Amino acid sequence: MNKHTLARTVLALTASAALLSACAGERGADPSGGAGATGTGAAAADTVAVDKFGTLDSPCGEGDAAGATDQGVTDTEIRIGYGDDRGYAKSPGLNKEMSDAVSAMIDWCNAQGGINGRTIVGTDYDAAMTQANSVMQDACRSEFMMVGHGFAMDQTAEQTRVACNLAAVPGFTVSPEAANGPMTYQGVPFPVDYANGSAWFQMAQLRPDLKDKFDLVGSTMPTIITSLTKVRSIAEAAGFELKNCGVTINYDGEASYVPFAEKFKECGVEGLWTSRSPVPNELNFFKALDQVGIDPVLMGEATWYGQTVEEANAGGLLDNLHAGMTFQMLENADKVPAVQQYLDLVGEKGGKTALLGMQATSSFLLWATAAKECGSDLTRQCMIDELSQIHEWDGGGLHAVTDPGANMPASCGLTVTLTGETYTQAFPQTAAEFECNDAYLVKTAPETWGTELGPDRIATKFMNPNVIKPQD
Structure with missing residues (x-):
């Protein structure tokens, strides 16, 4: 596999990692940021409440915890690493919302007194897509834990992380080894052996007439092929009999998408699922569907909830788009205090806000909650013990309830739909509610x-x- 193919594979993996949970909606400011590792210490968060985060009592505050109990822990400080791939040249700022979120949460927590009186000192790592292992090698030498991070090529760093016993609470994982890795707990788990299928079950309720009229858009990308195998099993569990039209589209693009659209038309398709992200090639395929005179209901992962898609739908091409999520919509901030608090905290610092930022926020809060319980006995062993016992978690209301301790995803979800440049909640009907x-x-x-x-x-x-x- 050459480096260009590898990069495309990683981008596909990043998209599939967000399946039915969260991925990058691009709302909010997006200031440029430099690559490398930078430090974050205490800073005031003057305009945002500090005693709670949404419905969650704040795990941060003054205290008398003491002792150099583990690497990166002293009487006065706790060192954690976090970060993203923002320095990737082919996609500048990639997932920068994650480091922006953790940086804001560190400041929020330190403004309250840190964790039991210890100040959190964060190292912001930029893996720039291909440097995940170098980042992990550096973190192994100095950090207590990794928290709220997301590296698209985490498979290259997992052996290093496990070998140095660097416990982690990632914002997201991509590779199977990391998703079910030892010493790893996530606010929104994405294990390889269980999946949240709410999007398909909810589509069955929204459009029961389409249960025998849906198909999957095939791809030549191996990671998407694997993803589609899982999606097929979920669709069947939800009662769908997929049409199997036999359409496979080259991931790198086609000279013309019209023949593929024609084949779907001849097959009688009225609904299509894509496991691709909203890249230009996929949008060109959807244009071809319109050209041949069919307007199927479109379904996709949470990657299809974002500013890029809004802008692409200026002409109404994607008005039949649906995406399943286990996170609250950013548009629900007026109904969900945790979402508003996330937007306020990151907005104060001029950061980028998006769903992956909320995902990183949830994992930071999960880490902080366990760290508070450890008190002066702040060791990696204590953290593993505490994290393994947290079985109900929603990040203060940011997302549906998950089971981090057992590495199990939510059994709830909601479906969003797009009309023009506006997303609305399509199911359940009451905004800001999940169906479980x-x-x-x-x-x-x-x-x-x-x-x-x-x-x-x-x-x-x-x-x-x-x-x-x-x-x-």
Whole structure:
């Protein structure tokens, strides 16, 4: 695989990592930022409430915690690493909303007194897509934990992280080894062996007439092929009989998309799912559908909720678009205090706001909640013990309830739709509410996992005898 193909693969993985949870909506300011690692310490957050985050009591505050209990922990400080891929030359600012969110949350927490009186000192890493392992090697030498980060090529860093026992609470994971990795807990888990299928179950309620008229847009990209295998099983669990029209589109683009659109038309398709992100090639394919005279209901991952898509729909091309999410819409900020608080905190610092930023925020709060419980005994072992016992988590209301301790996604969701340049909540009908159903949690086939899991559902690839495990 050459470096150009690898980069395309990583971008596809980044999109699929957000499946039915969250990905980059591009609302808010997006100031340019430099690459490399930068430090973040205490700063005032004067205009935002500090005693709560949404419905969550703040885990931050004064205290008398003391002791150099672990790497990166002293009487007065806790060192954590975070970051993204903002320095990737082909997509400047990639996922910058994540570091902007964690930086704002560190300031918010330190303004209250830190964690039990210890100031949080953050190192902001830029993996620039291809430097994830270098970042992790550096973090292994100095940080207590990694928190709220998201690196598209996390598979290149996972062996290093596990080998140095660097416990982590990522904002997102991409590779199977990281998604089910040892010493890893996420505010919004994305394991390989279970998936949230709310989008398909809700579409079955919105449009029961389309249960035998949907198909998946095939791709030549291996990661998307794997994703589509999972999507197929979820659709079938929701009662859909997919048409299997046999259409596969080259990920790198086609000279003309009209023949592919014609084939879907001949097949009688009235609904299409895409596992691709809203890249120009995919938009050109949707234009071809319009050219041949069909207007199917379109479904996609949460990557299709964002400013880029709004702008692309100026002419109404995507008015039938639906996307499933387990996060609150940013448009629901007036109804969800946690969303408004996230926007205010990041906005104060001139940062970029988007769904992945909320995802990083949730993971920071999860980390801080466990760290508070450890008190003076702030060790990685204590953190693993505490995190493994948190089984109900919604980030103060940012998203549907997940089970971080068991690495299980939400069994709730909502569906958004786009009309013109405006997103609205299509299901359930009441804005800012999720619909929950145990059936939405779908067990995926082992052949789609991409890694071997042990009986504890933890990836075995980089396991070693020194890995920190929860103690009873």
